[in-house]
Amino acid sequence: MKTGPILTLRYILTVCGLLACCAGFVDQADAAGPIAYRDCALAWNANPESDLAGYRVYMGRNPNQLTRMRDVGLRTAFRCSEGDAAENGQWFGTVTAYDHSGNESAPAQAVPFEIVGWPDPVLQAEIHEPSSSRLVNTTLGAILVWNDSNVPSVSHRVEISSSLVPAWTTAVVHPPGVPMFSYFQLAGAEWVCYRVRAERGALVSEWGQASGPADRQFCVRPSPLPSIDQPILAPTILYEPESVRLTTSPRGFTVSWGQPGAATGPSYRIEVSGALDFRWTTLAVLPPGTNEFRYYRAIDAEWVCL
Numbered sequence: 001m002k003t004g005p006i007l008t009l010r011y012i013l014t015v016c017g018l019l020a021c022c023a024g025f026v027d028q029a030d031a032a033g034p035i036a037y038r039d040c041a042l043a044w045n046a047n048p049e050s051d052l053a054g055y056r057v058y059m060g061r062n063p064n065q066l067t068r069m070r071d072v073g074l075r076t077a078f079r080c081s082e083g084d085a086a087e088n089g090q091w092f093g094t095v096t097a098y099d100h101s102g103n104e105s106a107p108a109q110a111v112p113f114e115i116v117g118w119p120d121p122v123l124q125a126e127i128h129e130p131s132s133s134r135l136v137n138t139t140l141g142a143i144l145v146w147n148d149s150n151v152p153s154v155s156h157r158v159e160i161s162s163s164l165v166p167a168w169t170t171a172v173v174h175p176p177g178v179p180m181f182s183y184f185q186l187a188g189a190e191w192v193c194y195r196v197r198a199e200r201g202a203l204v205s206e207w208g209q210a211s212g213p214a215d216r217q218f219c220v221r222p223s224p225l226p227s228i229d230q231p232i233l234a235p236t237i238l239y240e241p242e243s244v245r246l247t248t249s250p251r252g253f254t255v256s257w258g259q260p261g262a263a264t265g266p267s268y269r270i271e272v273s274g275a276l277d278f279r280w281t282t283l284a285v286l287p288p289g290t291n292e293f294r295y296y297r298a299i300d301a302e303w304v305c306l
Helices: none
Strands: 007-017 034-044 052-060 068-073 077-079 089-099 111-115 131-138 141-147 155-162 169-174 180-183 192-200 218-220 245-249 252-256 268-274 277-286 292-295
Touching (some): 131 218, 141 192, 277 292
Antiparallel strands (some): 034 077, 089 111, 131 141, 141 180, 155 169, 245 252, 252 292, 268 277
């Protein structure tokens, strides 16, 4: 999928009586007048490619973390409220196109919008710890996921400790509605531990449980890094990849280079460095003839280099 959509924004203003919109929350005597609930519509130009399969809309409170995704099929318009943007404040939205082979275009330029007029929620006096927390560890990295039972949703802090830096260090503080942390393997670490807790202002929860109430950290041994089996002979001259191109999406990235090489050509190594660990870490070693690498996970870091 080569062509991405161009996104536009249109506000929708709905005016209704307070009692009708919030039945069960107020008495009729309190309905002194109308209240405005603002919605908006995202629209985009149709993708002209013949293998178009549909569009995906991504929304969120942070333009770099648009984690609320909706597959809208072949529609070219989408109401913001359909993406659960039903809380006051600043939001951002973007859209991608995908084809029948699963290829997804680069996202359109994210557009900001503001939702106003919703009643302010009644905040809980205490917040609940993350539930059903679990860690998935693969050769690509680790994914920590959890459920947030707080109403409204709250932020979550993820901390990391490793044999390289044993002290607990904040990896990320996710805004409400983002119940997942993803990061690549730490280079050279013998063990890595993660933990997560809920936060709202000065209120914090217990760290999420791992194997039981007394175990509130998730520890793993990083998977072995890939390597090249054949040694490189001294007289061999290898030329650097040409026309290297990086394409990012809300779900990861694709890096490509040059033209497909011959089967007898060199292997290629993909390395990554990020804000949590400056050292270069091998993501993959690709066989001869490969000219593209796709990473289907978000990397939760302030910056990442490839």
